Amino acid sequence: MKLNILADLLNIKYPIIQAPMAGGITTSKLVAEVSETGALGMIGAGYLTPYQLKNQIIEIRKMTSKPFGVNLFVPQKFVVNTQDVNSVKQILDAINKELNVTYTEDLVLPNFLEEHGKFNEQIKIIMDMNIPVCSFTFGIPSKEIVASLQNANVTVIGTATTVEEAMEVEKSGVDIIVAQGAEAGGHRGSFINESVDSLIGLMSLVPQVTDTVSKPVVAAGGIMDGRGLMASLCLGAVGVQMGTAFLTCDESGAHDVHKDAILNTQENQTTLTRSFSGKWSRGIKNKFIVEMREHEDTFPVYPVQNSLTQLMRKASSLQNNKHYMSLWSGQSPKLAKRQTVESLIQSVIKDVKDITSRLI
Amino acid sequence: MKLNILADLLNIKYPIIQAPMAGGITTSKLVAEVSETGALGMIGAGYLTPYQLKNQIIEIRKMTSKPFGVNLFVPQKFVVNTQDVNSVKQILDAINKELNVTYTEDLVLPNFLEEHGKFNEQIKIIMDMNIPVCSFTFGIPSKEIVASLQNANVTVIGTATTVEEAMEVEKSGVDIIVAQGAEAGGHRGSFINESVDSLIGLMSLVPQVTDTVSKPVVAAGGIMDGRGLMASLCLGAVGVQMGTAFLTCDESGAHDVHKDAILNTQENQTTLTRSFSGKWSRGIKNKFIVEMREHEDTFPVYPVQNSLTQLMRKASSLQNNKHYMSLWSGQSPKLAKRQTVESLIQSVIKDVKDITSRLI
Numbered sequence: 243m244k245l246n247i248l249a250d251l252l253n254i255k256y257p258i259i260q261a262p263m264a265g266g267i268t269t270s271k272l273v274a275e276v277s278e279t280g281a282l283g284m285i286g287a288g289y290l291t292p293y294q295l296k297n298q299i300i301e302i303r304k305m306t307s308k309p310f311g312v313n314l315f316v317p318q319k320f321v322v323n324t325q326d327v328n329s330v331k332q333i334l335d336a337i338n339k340e341l342n343v344t345y346t347e348d349l350v351l352p353n354f355l356e357e358h359g360k361f362n363e364q365i366k367i368i369m370d371m372n373i374p375v376c377s378f379t380f381g382i383p384s385k386e387i388v389a390s391l392q393n394a395n396v397t398v399i400g401t402a403t404t405v406e407e408a409m410e411v412e413k414s415g416v417d418i419i420v421a422q423g424a425e426a427g428g429h430r431g432s433f434i435n436e437s438v439d440s441l442i443g444l445m446s447l448v449p450q451v452t453d454t455v456s457k458p459v460v461a462a463g464g465i466m467d468g469r470g471l472m473a474s475l476c477l478g479a480v481g482v483q484m485g486t487a488f489l490t491c492d493e494s495g496a497h498d499v500h501k502d503a504i505l506n507t508q509e510n511q512t513t514l515t516r517s518f519s520g521k522w523s524r525g526i527k528n529k530f531i532v533e534m535r536e537h538e539d540t541f542p543v544y545p546v547q548n549s550l551t552q553l554m555r556k557a558s559s560l561q562n563n564k565h566y567m568s569l570w571s572g573q574s575p576k577l578a579k580r581q582t583v584e585s586l587i588q589s590v591i592k593d594v595k596d597i598t599s600r601l602i
Numbered sequence: 603m604k605l606n607i608l609a610d611l612l613n614i615k616y617p618i619i620q621a622p623m624a625g626g627i628t629t630s631k632l633v634a635e636v637s638e639t640g641a642l643g644m645i646g647a648g649y650l651t652p653y654q655l656k657n658q659i660i661e662i663r664k665m666t667s668k669p670f671g672v673n674l675f676v677p678q679k680f681v682v683n684t685q686d687v688n689s690v691k692q693i694l695d696a697i698n699k700e701l702n703v704t705y706t707e708d709l710v711l712p713n714f715l716e717e718h719g720k721f722n723e724q725i726k727i728i729m730d731m732n733i734p735v736c737s738f739t740f741g742i743p744s745k746e747i748v749a750s751l752q753n754a755n756v757t758v759i760g761t762a763t764t765v766e767e768a769m770e771v772e773k774s775g776v777d778i779i780v781a782q783g784a785e786a787g788g789h790r791g792s793f794i795n796e797s798v799d800s801l802i803g804l805m806s807l808v809p810q811v812t813d814t815v816s817k818p819v820v821a822a823g824g825i826m827d828g829r830g831l832m833a834s835l836c837l838g839a840v841g842v843q844m845g846t847a848f849l850t851c852d853e854s855g856a857h858d859v860h861k862d863a864i865l866n867t868q869e870n871q872t873t874l875t876r877s878f879s880g881k882w883s884r885g886i887k888n889k890f891i892v893e894m895r896e897h898e899d900t901f902p903v904y905p906v907q908n909s910l911t912q913l914m915r916k917a918s919s920l921q922n923n924k925h926y927m928s929l930w931s932g933q934s935p936k937l938a939k940r941q942t943v944e945s946l947i948q949s950v951i952k953d954v955k956d957i958t959s960r961l962i
Contacts, residue, residue: 404868405868405869405870406870423803423805424801424803425802425803425805425806435870438873439870439873439887441784441801442869442870442933443783443784443785443804443805443823443824443933444803444804444805445783445785445804445823445824445830445934446785446824446932446934447869447933449827449829449934449937450869450934450936453936453937454936461805463803464803464806465805466809467809469809469836469837470805470809472833472836472961473805473832473834473837474805474833475961476829476833476957477830477833478829508764508765509802509806509807509810510764510765510766510795510800510802511799513798513799527799572806573802573806574805574806574810576765576810576813576814577810577813597836601835
């Protein structure tokens with residue numbers, strides 16, 4: 243039965259992966275509770291230092307003996323252009339004044355070699371600490387890294403937003419491919435073409451990807467309940483990755499302002515922006531996104547822009563100011579609930595049973 | 603069983619509506635064959651004169667005694683601004699020269715009162731000729747029109763692209779609501795907000811719409827086979843409307859260049875444009891779409907722009923020149939096949955059986 247393919251591969255009970263949302267959302271409590279309930283908890287480790295990652299793994303292991311995974315951002319080449327940086331600073335200045343943020347003298351901008359070094363250390367931790375699942379976004383790790391992880395018994399998951407990307411991801415040797423539809427919240431996983439052309443709705447993306455690749459495909463984007471899980475299985479996926487549905491759970495580390503914003507949003511109030519991080523992401527339209535529209539094409543690439551807006555994001559969070567926070571959300575906010583992880587997963591499984599009996 | 607709700611409502615065998623693609627695609631042969639095979643054939647009558655519509659209905663009735671429907675464009679207020687028109691003409695001039703098209707002295711631009719008069723005549727034909735199903739796009743007909751049609755035993759279908767639009771459509775009293783996802787090819791049915799904010803992926807749109815309205819919902823956009831049909835039923839829809847899948851069928855009137863373009867396209871090569879008609883539509887990216895990008899925001903609204911590009915579209919069709927034709931397609935071109943309507947519908951039904959047995 244299709245319901246078991248992913249569960250068997252990942253040694254879990256239900257074919258559900260909790261999307262690895264970086265930036266403090268995937269608390270140890272969230273990850274542990276998801277795994278305890280029978281799905282796969284994931285640490286969104288993109289922004290974590292190796293030290294932080296190691297500590298979080300130790301913390302989660304104290305809370306569960308079930309398998310959980312780690313997601314990493316594949317570093318992409320970038321250069322820091324001082325002129326660009328200064329012009330962004332100028333634009334952000336008015337906002338930062340409003341929030342009483344001042345750039346410290348020693349604002350440290352990212353550096354590709356350091357990012358790359360951090361990535362290699364993260365990989366080493368995953369292998370050393372016997373993490374059973376490692377997923378990647380923002381690109382494809384080298385074949386060597388994929389093979390090393392697999393030799394260390396790590397199941398490797400890649401992310402694709404188009405058929406072309408899925409074919410590239412498959413070539414790297416990964417075990418599972420996440421197909422991320424246009425509906426998905428947060429950062430787009432696109433790495434070949436980051437334009438709107440890579441915004442393929444999941445209903446179109448999943449069957450076209452599964453027809454093309456031979457590896458198992460996991461559907462991601464806008465899936466919030468058992469209806470989305472069953473639909474994904476019908477389209478040929480072996481399971482789903484759900485983000486926003488877990489983000490509003492009690493155990494998630496998302497800011498209350500963020501959770502409330504999702505719970506009070508309509509499906510046509512999310513939008514794509516690159517103003518927060520330099521990479522296209524879907525979130526709830528707020529003042530910052532709207533006001534930066536005219537500038538966003540000129541902003542530096544990830545992770546440079548991400549570093550530049552960091553203080554603003556931190557300050558607005560501390561001040562409960564939703565105008566300048568990154569309120570990531572997929573296109574199904576009306577299906578979000580404030581609930582425990584256990585109640586979310588139980589309701590997904592109940593939906594699956596209801597649909598199965600209704601459609602037979 | 604969910605598979606029967608739509609079939610019972612429309613007095614057909616399978617819960618499949620052939621999307622009403624205007625502009626010569628829905629030949630009498632296509633409509634009749636779809637209905638003969640057990641789905642619902644639809645005349646895309648948006649561009650037809652009352653006389654043409656009447657004749658096509660008579661022609662189809664000679665080919666089938668099964669029910670079929672008619673789709674109409676709800677006229678929206680517009681004004682013709684001579685200055686705008688002249689600046690478009692100037693832009694199109696180079697292309698028209700290349701195609702040997704010259705504007706005739708008496709190019710007739712559309713007129714709202716005439717469009718409205720035509721619409722009322724079309725409605726009258728549908729009632730007089732006992733057409734059992736009438737669907738609407740580009741807006742909502744008045745409550746009076748909906749009620750008159752229903753009194754004449756016509757099942758009325760409205761189109762929505764967001765939850766907000768679905769609520770408005772439901773208020774008008776229609777019997778069924780088509781939820782058109784971002785994946786859909788051809789014209790967007792959006793009528794409240796025509797911006798990118800109304801591009802909701804079907805995986806998100808269907809459950810959020812079905813949770814909000816009480817009328818039955820039909821899913822549309824990117825659905826090409828039984829996988830899409832079953833996925834839509836899981837999401838809460840009672841059936842599907844399929845366009846591109848029927849467009850490449852032998853019986854469709856689409857130009858061979860158009861059919862071939864779809865059969866040779868990747869899923870990330872369609873895009874939205876308003877350059878052909880003044881209304882946002884999804885089609886395969888070609889020279890015209892790309893070259894008009896810088897102008898498209900300034901083009902007049904539908905149906906003015908549509909009239910202005912008519913000669914260019916006609917000439918490029920006659921010359922088999924794909925660069926200036928409107929090559930409408932949804933986001934699943936890789937699932938399209940050149941086949942008969944009968945073989946398409948049989949394969950959908952086979953998929954449904956396979957998926958049902960696989961998921962139990």
